[in-house]
Amino acid sequence: MKKSTATVAVQIEDLFIVKLSIVMPFLIPLLTKYVKIHSFLVDTIRTLMPCLISNVEDLPNVWIMKQVGNVVKERLRSGTKQLDLLQLMLDAATDDEVKDHDDNELMLKHLHYTEVLMNVFLFMVAGFDTTATMLAFCTYILATKAEVHKKLQAEIDEHWQDNRKELNYDVIANMPYMDMFLREILRMYSFLGRVTIRECNETTVICGHLIEKGTIIMPDVHSVHHNIDLWGPEDVNRFIPERHAVKRHPAALIAFGIGPRNCIGMRFALMALKMSLTYLLHTYNILPGEKIYQGMTLRETNVTEPEAINVRLEKRLK
Numbered sequence: 001m002k003k004s005t006a007t008v009a010v011q012i013e014d015l016f017i018v019k020l021s022i023v024m025p026f027l028i029p030l031l032t033k034y035v036k037i038h039s040f041l042v043d044t045i046r047t048l049m050p051c052l053i054s055n056v057e058d059l060p061n062v063w064i065m066k067q068v069g070n071v072v073k074e075r076l077r078s079g080t081k082q083l084d085l086l087q088l089m090l091d092a093a094t095d096d097e098v099k100d101h102d103d104n105e106l107m108l109k110h111l112h113y114t115e116v117l118m119n120v121f122l123f124m125v126a127g128f129d130t131t132a133t134m135l136a137f138c139t140y141i142l143a144t145k146a147e148v149h150k151k152l153q154a155e156i157d158e159h160w161q162d163n164r165k166e167l168n169y170d171v172i173a174n175m176p177y178m179d180m181f182l183r184e185i186l187r188m189y190s191f192l193g194r195v196t197i198r199e200c201n202e203t204t205v206i207c208g209h210l211i212e213k214g215t216i217i218m219p220d221v222h223s224v225h226h227n228i229d230l231w232g233p234e235d236v237n238r239f240i241p242e243r244h245a246v247k248r249h250p251a252a253l254i255a256f257g258i259g260p261r262n263c264i265g266m267r268f269a270l271m272a273l274k275m276s277l278t279y280l281l282h283t284y285n286i287l288p289g290e291k292i293y294q295g296m297t298l299r300e301t302n303v304t305e306p307e308a309i310n311v312r313l314e315k316r317l318k
């Protein structure tokens with residue numbers, strides 16, 4: 001019988017082995033060894049007998065990793081030095097075995113090339129889906145809530161007028177309604193609720209619950225963002241940007257995580273979103289497209305995202 005060579009699109013976090021490592025983190029070193037050996041065997045078989053395993057290439061994550069590898073290789077081959085994060089990591093990288101050091105200086109010098117690769121990959125995965133999904137929710141709200149659309153556009157127009165198209169960082173960072181609008185999007189649609197994970201380093205009791213040292217904990221971000229005590233008195237299920245004008249608990253909005261290991265790309269993401277929305281709303285009105293409400297069916301991938309946001313762009317008359 002002929003074997004099918006149909007492509008498969010597998011999400012890494014859907015793999016049984018990944019789920020297992022989340023519930024039993026002590027198995028991670030063992031599972032990592034298993035994955036390495038498995039990948040080595042698959043790679044070898046694919047090289048020797050490509051007809052047997054032709055679909056491995058098509059896993060999206062494998063494909064992206066390869067592209068990342070090529071970028072890093074090309075940078076190393078060309079020998080050119082650029083002023084960016086990749087260069088900083090490559091300057092600190094080595095081919096040596098990675099060892100644990102007490103000495104911070106030595107540790108800095110010991111970033112392995114594979115770690116550089118994984119970091120570039122992480123930045124791509126963490127940065128792209130998240131910002132794109134948030135922009136999708138923004139356009140949904142703008143298309144369906146005329147009042148919000150009007151207020152945001154008015155603020156953008158005012159800044160555009162004053163600054164004669166020189167929309168630099170300082171101008172964009174000084175739009176209070178834009179800030180409240182984006183915060184409300186982050187509150188309403190907790191689209192990245194499963195990544196703020198911590199290990200409890202001291203046995204403690206919280207609200208009567210005993211949490212043992214070593215327990216893995218993950219906040220229920222959606223519930224925090226919809227808690228009436230934190231976000232009332234207005235209905236927490238309604239989109240009201242103005243609620244952010246009131247000072248809230250510092251941990252009431254945790255869309256970018258919390259503490260020293262919160263999202264490293266937060267400022268970059270907010271700036272990219274503000275820039276995109278400013279240019280978009282300066283040039284177009286965003287109107288609801290056909291079946292816009294049906295498209296809001298949410299699905300879980302790396303993020304919680306809508307199936308599709310159908311909007312119409314209408315060129316503004318100036």
Ligand code: HEM
Nearest residue numbers: 126127130131134196255256257258261262263264265269
């Ligand atoms: C709206 C967009 C984004 C949201 C909502 C978001 C959210 C998050 C969250 C919740 C975490 C976990 C933080 C924690 O555990 O406390 C995180 C981590 C991270 N994010 Fe973002 N992120 C966004 C955009 C970006 C962008 C644009 C980049 C890179 C350019 C980025 C890079 C990262 C990285 C590298 C981490 C891991 C940080 C660490 O482990 O120290 N993110 N992000």
